[in-house]
Amino acid sequence: MTHVGLKEQLQKVLDPFGFEVYPFKIGWYNAVLEPTFYLSYNEDTLAFVILSTPSMFEKAFKPFLNEQKLEHVRDPIDQCVAYHMSLVKEVFPCYKLDIIYDYELHPNRRPKVLMQTAAHISGATYYYQRKDVQHDPWGDKKIYGVCIHPQFGGWFAIRAVLVFTEVQAPALEHTLPLDCLPSHEQRIQLLEQFNFNWKDGKYRDVFPPKEKYSPEQTLYFATPPAERRKLLETWGQLHSSPAC
Numbered sequence: 001m002t003h004v005g006l007k008e009q010l011q012k013v014l015d016p017f018g019f020e021v022y023p024f025k026i027g028w029y030n031a032v033l034e035p036t037f038y039l040s041y042n043e044d045t046l047a048f049v050i051l052s053t054p055s056m057f058e059k060a061f062k063p064f065l066n067e068q069k070l071e072h073v074r075d076p077i078d079q080c081v082a083y084h085m086s087l088v089k090e091v092f093p094c095y096k097l098d099i100i101y102d103y104e105l106h107p108n109r110r111p112k113v114l115m116q117t118a119a120h121i122s123g124a125t126y127y128y129q130r131k132d133v134q135h136d137p138w139g140d141k142k143i144y145g146v147c148i149h150p151q152f153g154g155w156f157a158i159r160a161v162l163v164f165t166e167v168q169a170p171a172l173e174h175t176l177p178l179d180c181l182p183s184h185e186q187r188i189q190l191l192e193q194f195n196f197n198w199k200d201g202k203y204r205d206v207f208p209p210k211e212k213y214s215p216e217q218t219l220y221f222a223t224p225p226a227e228r229r230k231l232l233e234t235w236g237q238l239h240s241s242p243a244c
């Protein structure tokens with residue numbers, strides 16, 4: 001199957017559940033990174049970055065809670081994403097697929113994939129970094145970068161990278177991400193909100209998004225991970241397991 005066919009198949013499996021897929025070549029990713037972060041595949045190897053959009057909560061997460069057995073130790077959203085990636089694997093039985101999740105770390109705690117870089121070079125979301133601002137006002141403070149989606153602003157997450165390890169896509173066209181914040185003032189404001197006030201979520205609203213998290217979903221993600229199961233139980237989304 002060509003990269004176009006593989007993308008269509010992936011979209012067919014993931015779109016209905018509120019995920020988006022964007023193809024890229026490993027070489028594009030490695031080209032902007034320091035060697036310690038390289039993914040070790042040939043440069044033309046085909047990969048996809050997977051985003052969750054606001055509707056993932058209703059379309060994938062809630063049905064998952066109702067239908068699947070939750071493991072006790074793992075984060076419920078991570079389990080839901082992993083479940084959908086397992087369905088992807090079933091659709092491509094003849095392909096060797098490596099799936100790398102946003103939370104996966106090497107033994108030295110370095111992330112296995114830099115999701116923001118992958119999202120940028122695939123054309124999915126622009127990754128605004130400190131170096132995209134001239135004469136910044138932050139002195140020697142550490143400033144983290146943030147991706148902005150052209151439709152959902154900051155209301156999305158970057159969940160995984162799928163690598164079709166044996167598929168080469170030399171003809172894949174490089175799509176640039178949409179720069180929604182061309183002015184330096186807007187970029188400074190975004191980076192300040194993301195770094196100094198991320199808890200209020202205002203960085204997500206850099207422009208009016210097409211869709212954002214519902215109040216329920218916002219509350220879920222604002223709840224510390226250790227208390228999320230309790231929240232799901234109070235919503236009746238999760239039945240507390242009997243003591244045994």
Ligand code: B12
Nearest residue numbers: 032034102111114115117120144146147157158194195198
């Ligand atoms: C570790 C981590 C943290 C740490 C450190 C943050 C950091 N950025 O280093 C902490 C705990 C502080 C953190 C906090 C948060 N995080 Co966090 N975090 C991560 C994680 C797991 C790894 C990031 C990392 O270590 N990067 C390593 C550094 C070195 O990468 P870098 O700064 O991008 O540097 C590279 C680029 O500059 C690149 N490069 C160089 N030149 C060029 C040129 C171009 C064009 C490009 C594209 C790249 C590029 O080369 C450098 C490396 O060589 C990612 C998930 C993932 N696997 O990527 C989420 C992630 C970055 N976090 C995310 C979020 C949302 C948050 C929080 C808001 C909390 C939350 N989860 O709700 C807060 C906000 C930040 C804050 N104000 O504290 C999101 C960001 C989404 C977005 N829209 O961008 C991510 C992607 C998780 C996700 N699943 O979506 N996080």
